[in-house]
Amino acid sequence: MNASSHLVHATCVALADRGVLLRGPSGSGKSDLALRLIDRGGELVADDQVTVSVEDGRLVARAPANLHGLIEVRGLGILRRPARAQAPLLLVVDLVAPEAVERMPLPQQALIADIAVSRIHLNPFEAAAPIKVELALGLLDGSVTVLE
Numbered sequence: 001m002n003a004s005s006h007l008v009h010a011t012c013v014a015l016a017d018r019g020v021l022l023r024g025p026s027g028s029g030k031s032d033l034a035l036r037l038i039d040r041g042g043e044l045v046a047d048d049q050v051t052v053s054v055e056d057g058r059l060v061a062r063a064p065a066n067l068h069g070l071i072e073v074r075g076l077g078i079l080r081r082p083a084r085a086q087a088p089l090l091l092v093v094d095l096v097a098p099e100a101v102e103r104m105p106l107p108q109q110a111l112i113a114d115i116a117v118s119r120i121h122l123n124p125f126e127a128a129a130p131i132k133v134e135l136a137l138g139l140l141d142g143s144v145t146v147l148e
Helices: 030-039 129-141
Strands: 005-015 018-023 043-046 049-055 058-062 070-073 077-080 086-095 108-112 115-122
Touching: 005 030, 005 086, 005 129, 018 030, 018 058, 018 129, 030 043, 030 070, 030 086, 030 129, 043 049, 043 058, 043 086, 058 115, 086 108, 086 129, 115 129
Parallel strands: 018 086, 086 115
Antiparallel strands: 005 018, 005 043, 005 049, 049 058, 058 086, 070 077, 108 115
């Protein structure tokens, strides 16, 4: 890890080359939501610990070398799975309890290494959580719009 890298307690999945950082305390559902995103075509980048670095003015997520390709699946153990080397970080998903998810939130941002990244709050155990992550990415690229 170099001086411009930050180790974050999170899980990262890439969806069509767009990195999504899932943040929350231990047991909050990071790996569970990651598995469901992977099942929908996403790729594992890192589980439990993510190295985020600034490269050419953008954030890039990677797994620490000793954790590359590993994901903890509660009830099964730590499994080796295919993983990509890195992904540009475009979205932060903060995992929260159902009552903490706003119905119609204003756009939010997280600050990582002094770079603003779009952020949403989701309940990771909700059945539609993986779809909501995909829709949030669509809002970023303009393929999905919010009625105002």
